[in-house]
Every structure is written in structure tokens, then in C-alpha cells.
Amino acid sequence: MTAFLLKRSTQSLLVLFIMSLLVFSGVNLVGDPVEMLINPEADQEDVERVIRELGLDRPITEQYWFFLVNAFKGDLGTSFVFGEPALKLIIQRMPATLELAFFSLFISIIFALPLGIYAGLKPESKISKLIMAGSILGFSMPTFWVGIIFIMIFAVHLGWLPSTGRGEIGTFMGIHSSLFTLDGLSHIFLPALNLALFKLSSIVRLTRAGTREIIHQDYIKFARAKGLSENRVINTHLLKNILIPIVTVVGLEFGSLIAFSTVTETIFAWPGMGKLIIDSIYNLDRPVIVAYLMIIVFFFVFLNLIVDILYTILDPRVRIQGSK
Amino acid sequence: MDNILKIENLKTHFFTKNGILKAVDDISFNIKRGEIVGLVGESGSGKSITGFSIMGLIDAPGKIVSGNILFNNHPLLNYTPDQMRNLRGNKLAMIFQDPMMTLNPVLRIDTQMIETIKAHDKTISVRNAFEIARDTLGLVGISSPEERMKAYPHQFSGGMRQRVSIAIAMLNKPDLIIADEPTTALDVTIQGQVIYEMQELCKKTGTALLWITHDLAVVAGIASRICVMYAGRIVEQGSVKEIINNPMHPYTIGLIKSVPSQNKRGEPLHQIEGMVPSMLNLPDGCAFHDRCNQATNNCKNSKPLETNFSKTRVIRCFNFER
Ligand SMILES: Nc1ncnc2c1ncn2[C@@H]1O[C@H](COP(=O)(O)OP(=O)(O)O)[C@@H](O)[C@H]1O
Ligand SMILES: [Mg+2]
Numbered sequence: 001m002t003a004f005l006l007k008r009s010t011q012s013l014l015v016l017f018i019m020s021l022l023v024f025s026g027v028n029l030v031g032d033p034v035e036m037l038i039n040p041e042a043d044q045e046d047v048e049r050v051i052r053e054l055g056l057d058r059p060i061t062e063q064y065w066f067f068l069v070n071a072f073k074g075d076l077g078t079s080f081v082f083g084e085p086a087l088k089l090i091i092q093r094m095p096a097t098l099e100l101a102f103f104s105l106f107i108s109i110i111f112a113l114p115l116g117i118y119a120g121l122k123p124e125s126k127i128s129k130l131i132m133a134g135s136i137l138g139f140s141m142p143t144f145w146v147g148i149i150f151i152m153i154f155a156v157h158l159g160w161l162p163s164t165g166r167g168e169i170g171t172f173m174g175i176h177s178s179l180f181t182l183d184g185l186s187h188i189f190l191p192a193l194n195l196a197l198f199k200l201s202s203i204v205r206l207t208r209a210g211t212r213e214i215i216h217q218d219y220i221k222f223a224r225a226k227g228l229s230e231n232r233v234i235n236t237h238l239l240k241n242i243l244i245p246i247v248t249v250v251g252l253e254f255g256s257l258i259a260f261s262t263v264t265e266t267i268f269a270w271p272g273m274g275k276l277i278i279d280s281i282y283n284l285d286r287p288v289i290v291a292y293l294m295i296i297v298f299f300f301v302f303l304n305l306i307v308d309i310l311y312t313i314l315d316p317r318v319r320i321q322g323s324k
Numbered sequence: 325m326d327n328i329l330k331i332e333n334l335k336t337h338f339f340t341k342n343g344i345l346k347a348v349d350d351i352s353f354n355i356k357r358g359e360i361v362g363l364v365g366e367s368g369s370g371k372s373i374t375g376f377s378i379m380g381l382i383d384a385p386g387k388i389v390s391g392n393i394l395f396n397n398h399p400l401l402n403y404t405p406d407q408m409r410n411l412r413g414n415k416l417a418m419i420f421q422d423p424m425m426t427l428n429p430v431l432r433i434d435t436q437m438i439e440t441i442k443a444h445d446k447t448i449s450v451r452n453a454f455e456i457a458r459d460t461l462g463l464v465g466i467s468s469p470e471e472r473m474k475a476y477p478h479q480f481s482g483g484m485r486q487r488v489s490i491a492i493a494m495l496n497k498p499d500l501i502i503a504d505e506p507t508t509a510l511d512v513t514i515q516g517q518v519i520y521e522m523q524e525l526c527k528k529t530g531t532a533l534l535w536i537t538h539d540l541a542v543v544a545g546i547a548s549r550i551c552v553m554y555a556g557r558i559v560e561q562g563s564v565k566e567i568i569n570n571p572m573h574p575y576t577i578g579l580i581k582s583v584p585s586q587n588k589r590g591e592p593l594h595q596i597e598g599m600v601p602s603m604l605n606l607p608d609g610c611a612f613h614d615r616c617n618q619a620t621n622n623c624k625n626s627k628p629l630e631t632n633f634s635k636t637r638v639i640r641c642f643n644f645e646r
Binding site: 221227237244314 | 379430431444489
């Protein structure tokens with residue numbers, strides 16, 4: 001296990017390094033941040049002072065080297081706009097985004113597993129066909145459009161739920177989250193549902209496909225031949241087997257849930273990282289953009305590792321290489 | 325008559341898009357308490373479907389269309405689904421062909437055994453169930469069963485896995501085990517061991533056995549009676565001696581001729597002419613007529629009925645006396 005972790009960590013560092021190279025050069029190719037930051041009436045001297053202060057007069061290779069050295073010290077640069085460390089800005093907004101992502105994931109799984117299993121067990125029934133049609137809709141409707149429709153129906157028309165912002169924050173076992181207050185839950189519900197829709201659809205389809213395959217396996221028939229109740233057959237023998245592919249996909253896509261929360265956060269004015277990155281792109285706040293992208297990459301790499309470890313727990317046939 | 329199982333005119337048909345497939349078509353046979361009966365036939369002749377029909381495990385598009393299954397004199401076709409569930413794995417158990425596929429790959433052996441006990445005895449403690457399971461595992465020849473209980477199926481060889489399946493079938497001391505080609509997927513040496521062990525176990529516990537196989541030689545060694553199945557029907561049944569020494573149905577005669585044996589060494593193996601017919605469009609009349617060298621016009625046009633030749637012997641053929 002240690003050998004496996006060591007190997008994977010090295011690989012992860014390599015991926016992070018390559019990504020930093022791509023991200024850094026990519027971001028430095030577009031636009032001129034100085035133009036955005038400086039008062040149009042400022043004179044040449046002021047402009048040059050700002051350029052020097054931001055380090056933008058140095059060659060790009062040197063800038064990158066500085067970035068890399070500082071990154072190792074945990075400093076991903078200072079925001080041009082806020083004048084604060086980029087990492088700090090992002091981490092401040094991370095809980096809001098993580099809570100949104102977790103809650104949507106929770107919603108997707110809670111609804112998708114039963115729906116998918118039902119559709120897999122009774123593929124010919126009308127309800128199953130409805131579920132599958134719904135999942136195609138969930139796939140193909142653009143997130144921003146659905147978000148706006150949600151706001152129009154539930155916030156404006158019916159007035160049931162608030163449409164913008166994060167609610168009151170509560171504390172439970174030392175964790176601060178808006179999930180712990182009623183006001184917070186009412187605020188998170190619409191954006192979470194909006195963000196969940198795509199994931200929900202894909203997990204429904206995945207669960208259905210898994211169910212259809214596993215249900216015809218001999219070990220399911222044998223489980224029935226042992227006289228187990230149908231509940232036990234489905235909830236243990238079937239579910240444990242379909243969870244293997246689902247955990248992989250859900251785990252790997254959790255990163256994309258965070259990445260794609262930008263759209264939802266913008267529509268619902270959710271004060272998370274996603275909204276920060278959009279604002280930063282408008283302002284060409286390079287350090288924040290780079291730091292954000294690096295953190296997203298880090299999430300993906302980290303989640304990959306978690307999924308691999310979960311895999312070995314769920315599927316005893318998979319032995320971690322190097323652990324023998 | 326002390327029959328543990330009595331099957332009368334059982335028909336199990338599959339209503340497929342391409343027509344009605346008569347997988348089991350009017351079969352009747354009995355198994356006495358503690359008796360071992362062999363059900364022999366080529367692949368696709370309806371042996372497994374016979375087993376699943378008894379177990380009440382026929383799924384759509386399949387359906388038992390008529391007949392009777394009496395288990396311990398109780399008509400199983402009148403049982404509610406829950407009564408059937410309670411019988412399965414309890415007094416009536418089944419073992420499948422491929423030991424690599426019958427155990428759930430993600431559940432430990434102890435889980436898969438204990439759940440089988442608890443499904444039929446809600447009040448038993450996990451500790452007690454564990455002990456019963458462990459002892460049964462020892463009974464089927466698995467060494468250090470206490471430790472092996474913690475293992476996953478992939479940590480066992482094929483032969484060992486089949487022993488685990490046998491142990492699971494034996495857990496609740498069944499009156500009848502349906503063994504569906506339990507040794508077909510195993511190496512020949514292991515095959516012999518498993519057959520011997522099962523025979524001994526059943527003798528010891530008084531469990532009756534329906535041994536399904538395509539291998540006449542295997543079943544001749546352990547069964548007391550044999551049913552020969554062809555295209556969904558039992559064409560001939562009788563004691564092992566009757567069937568092996570004096571086969572009467574042309575299909576059985578062909579089957580026995582095609583078994584390799586000591587005193588025919590060097591001679592080319594016999595082969596039954598023609599092909600197994602497609603179950604979806606069986607010929608009119610006797611399903612075997614176009615492969616039979618004694619077939620007459622009668623065989624082509626009308627289905628032979630079952631004839632009781634002796635007390636133990638039943639044949640479905642017009643021409644067997646010749
Ligand atoms: N689920 C099913 N749907 C349609 N036909 C089936 C199904 N299961 C089995 N059959 C058909 O029933 C016949 C008997 O099958 P089976 O009892 O499995 O044969 P075997 O003697 O090899 O065990 C075969 O022709 C098979 O194609
Ligand atoms: Mg079969």
C-alpha cells in the first residue's frame with residue numbers, strides 16, 4: 001500500500017507540474033492585465049511602475065520560475081485585483097463550492113440509484129421508459145437555461161425558495177456549513193438541484209446498464225436459489241456489484257462537478273470559487289486564474305487516487321499493484 | 325410410495341418473439357427419498373429448465389404451462405411466491421454448473437453462507453449460523469474452514485468453489501438437491517473427487533439428488549435410475565442397469581454407443597447421425613425421427629406416447645420392441 005501511494009504521489013506531482021506549465025503559459029498568452037487594472041488617465045510612469053510591481057516586465061520564463069518556486073512554498077501568487085494571496089481568496093470561497101457540490105452529488109445518488117435499478121429490473125415498463133426519457137432530457141438541457149427556469153418557477157412564480165446567495169451558516173461538530181440551517185438548506189436547494197441534473201441523468205443510465213447486466217449473472221440466480229428475499233438479492237448481491245463502476249465514475253466526475261459549478265454559481269449568485277474564477281477572468285486576474293486551475297487539477301488528481309483506493313475496498317478481486 | 329419428488333406431465337414453454345419454444349414438453353418422473361436420479365441429454369435438451377421449473381425460478385418469457393410438481397406430496401405450483409422462497413435453499417436446493425460464476429465475487433464466503441441460514445431461520449444468532457456454516461465447509465472437504473470462511477471466492481480454485489456451492493446447498497439439510505452439471509466445468513481428476521464426495525454426503529444425510537449431466541458415463545457411476553432427455557422430452561427412463569445394458573430407444577442406443585469405453589479401444593467412436601433440431605421448429609411427430617434409422621411414416625406424423633415397458637421403465641417410441 002505504501003509503495004502504491006508513493007508511486008501514485010510521484011505521478012500526481014508530475015501531472016501537476018505539466019499542468020502548471022500549460023496553465024501558466026496559456027494564461028499569459030491572453031490579454032493585457034495592466035490595461036484592465038490601470039486608470040486610463042494614468043501617465044506612462046505610473047504604468048511602468050505597476051508593470052514592475054507586478055513583475056510583468058521580466059521574461060516569461062523567469063516569471064514561471066518565480067511562480068514555481070513560490071508554489072512550492074505554498075504561495076500561488078497575489079491577486080492583481082484584491083491584493084491578497086490568490087490561494088487565500090480561493091480557499092475562502094471553497095467551502096461554499098464544496099458544500100454545493102457535495103449536496104448535488106448527494107441528491108443525484110439518492111434519486112439516481114433507485115430510479116436506475118427500477119429501470120434496469122423492469123426495462124419494458126412505462127415508468128422505466130419515462131425515467132430513461134427524463135435522463136436524456138437531463139443530459140441535453142443546458143445547465144444555465146434550466147437554472148433560469150428553476151428561478152422563474154420556484155422563486156419568482158411560486159415564491160417557495162430564494163433564488164440567490166448562500167443562506168445562514170450553522171456549525172455542527174466543528175464544521176461550518178449552510179447545510180446545517182433551514183435558511184441555508186432553502187438557499188442551496190435550487191442551485192444544487194440545477195447542478196445535480198446532469199450527474200443524476202448519467203448515474204441513472206449507468207445504474208440501469210449495470211443492473212441489466214448483473215441481474216442475468218449466475219450468482220444472482222444462485223442467490224435466489226438459496227431462498228434469499230428479493231430485497232436481499234437486490235440490495236446486497238446486485239447493488240454491491242453495480243456500485244463498482246458507479247463509484248469510479250462518480251468519483252472521477254466529482255471534479256467536474258466542482259469545475260462546472262461556475263455556471264450554476266453565476267446564475268444563483270452563489271459565493272463560491274466558480275463565481276470568483278468568472279470574475280477573475282473578466283478582470284484578467286492572472287494569479288487567481290492560475291491558482292484556481294491548479295487547484296482544480298489537484299482535485300482531479302486527488303480524486304483519482306481516492307477512487308483507486310475505494311475500488312480495492314469494493315472489489316476484492318482488485319489487488320493494488322505492489323501491495324502483494 | 326415414498327417419493328420426495330413427483331413430476332407429472334410438466335410443460336415449461338418460452339414465449340419468444342420467434343414463436344413458442346417448448347423447452348420442457350410433457351415430462352414425468354419421480355425421485356424417491358435419498359435416491360440419486362440422473363437426467364441425461366445433449367446441451368439444449370431442457371435439463372436446466374427442468375431444474376429451474378422445480379425450483380420455481382422460471383422467468384419471463386418462460387412459463388410453466390401445465391403439469392404438476394409434488395414435493396413431499398405438496399403441489400409446488402400452488403405455492404405462493406413466499407412459500408416457494410422459503411422452500412428454496414432450505415429443503416430444496418440447487419447447485420449450478422459453473423463454480424466461477426455462482427458465488428458472488430464481492431461477498432465473503434461467510435456472508436454468503438450465513439445469509440442462507442438466516443433466510444430460513446430468523447431467530448438463529450450470527451454466531452450459531454457461523455458455526456453451522458464453518459462445520460458444513462469442513463464436511464465438504466475444505467481444510468481449515470474457520471480461516472477460509474473469511475476468504476473471497478476468487479481466492480479459491482474451481483474445484484474448491486464448487487465445494488463451497490455444495491456446502492451452501494447442504495446448509496439447511498435439504499431433502500433434495502438438484503445438481504445441474506456440477507462437475508462439467510472441473511478438471512477430470514477433481515471431477516471424480518467431487519462426484520465421490522457428493523455421493524457419500526448424500527448417502528450419509530439421506531438427501532436425494534437429481535444429477536443433471538450430458539455425460540452418461542458420469543451418471544452411470546452414481547445414479548440408481550436414469551432419465552434420458554431429448555428435445556424437451558424424456559425419451560426413455562429406467563434403472564441404470566436397464567438403460568446401460570439394454571437400451572431400447574434408438575436415441576439411447578446411439579448415446580451409449582458414442583461413450584468411449586475400454587473394450588472398444590482403437591475402434592472409431594460412434595456418432596449419432598444428423599444434427600440436434602432447433603427447439604423452435606421441432607419436426608412434427610417424434611423429434612428424433614429424422615436422425616433415427618428405424619423411423620417409419622408413423623414417426624414422422626404423430627407423436628409417440630409414453631409406454632410403461634416394465635415397473636421401472638418408460639419409453640417414448642413406436643418401434644422400441646423391434
Ligand atoms: N430465457 C430463455 N428464453 C428463451 N429460451 C430459453 C431460455 N432459457 C432457455 N431457453 C431454451 O430452452 C432450451 C433448453 O435449455 P436448457 O434447459 O438450458 O438446456 P440444457 O439441457 O443444456 O440445460 C434451449 O433450447 C434454450 O435455448
Ligand atoms: Mg444446462
